[in-house]
Amino acid sequence: MSAQNHQNNPLQVAVIIGSTREGRFGPVVADWAISHIDGRDDMTADRVDLTETPLPSVFPDFTRPLPEEVATRIGAVATRLSAADAFVVVTPEYNHSFPAPLKNLIDLHNEQWHAKPVGFVSYGGLSGGLRAVEHLRVVFAEVHSVTIRNTVSLHNAGRLFDAGGRPTDPASDHAAKGMLDQLAWWGGTLRDAKLTNPYTA
Template identity: 65%
Template sequence: MTATRRQLRIAVIVGSTREGRFAPVVTQWLKGQLSRRDDMAVEVVDLAETPLPTVFPAFGQPPAPGTEEALALVSPRLAAADAFVFVTPEYNHSFPASLKNAIDWHNEQWHAKPIAFVSYGGLSGGLRAVEQLRVVMAELNATTIRNTVSFHNAYGRFGTEGAVDDPQVDAAAEALLDQLAWWGHALRDARAAAPYAA
């Protein structure tokens, strides 16, 4: 990181809200990877701790009571982020409804910002969820990072302290975050130079 560049604000979105979810284990590992970097400041947005409404108002109608209060716990944090990492499992060949709900409640917060993916699951490692998320986020004018980190058969990959004893995983995480940093700085500079034309 150069002396003139301020840290990137990274929002880690924890997509699963199911009881007994494995997401906190993966998120804790990711936070460890991010803590090694001096170019990123991290905030975790856990959708289980900040539930959003699941019913959208009819066109032209006001939102249900409590909607604005719920969004106020999430929306400003997304707007302040320079880049995102989605932590997602794969449910039925796709990503969780809670993550789609959070995506759909927002729009400009995603514009011209990079998104990286850390996925987990069974044999697929959550990669089918990631491929679907790429299509969704392209519609919202976000830039998805090419590299991913995916944990195949995730329940057996993490030690008792939540660590992963695999140099290849560390290398994959470093490459992912390097790409996120490049895009994060490039797009932040571009947004500062001119408003994004959605």
């Protein structure tokens, strides 16, 4: 599919806010990432905030019928993940890794991730969340996703944004564009490939 056709049929990108902690900085980072997507012709964003779509904290026994409330909550998120052509995961770093609710989201779904690209926007202290991203790469490989090589890593993120949620360092905007350019290439390529040759796990 040509670049022009991608503009006529933009990629659906689910932007996942991985932290649910009180006082989290994730929504500021996610809204900034979404502003970059909104400025493109080849993508549209769906903001998936795990505090607004609470999944069960205890992993369900899928060998038995799920309680209606649990099935409804999982199904609502699954529908949004299925509709996505690509993902951007916004994650902090907790104890050298990523948040438990994010792992729960990944584990509660399977085919929704298959043969789709995942880009990362990480934030934290000196490490900028990079160790969380490295752990996530292994996890997403297990669910047949393709992780984007270029990431956006925000070191000491609280100091990088002004009161309006805008980054004070132009390098952050440059990094976001580079990651999204790669995400667009992989997202379009994989979507086109699955139309002619459906993916099997």
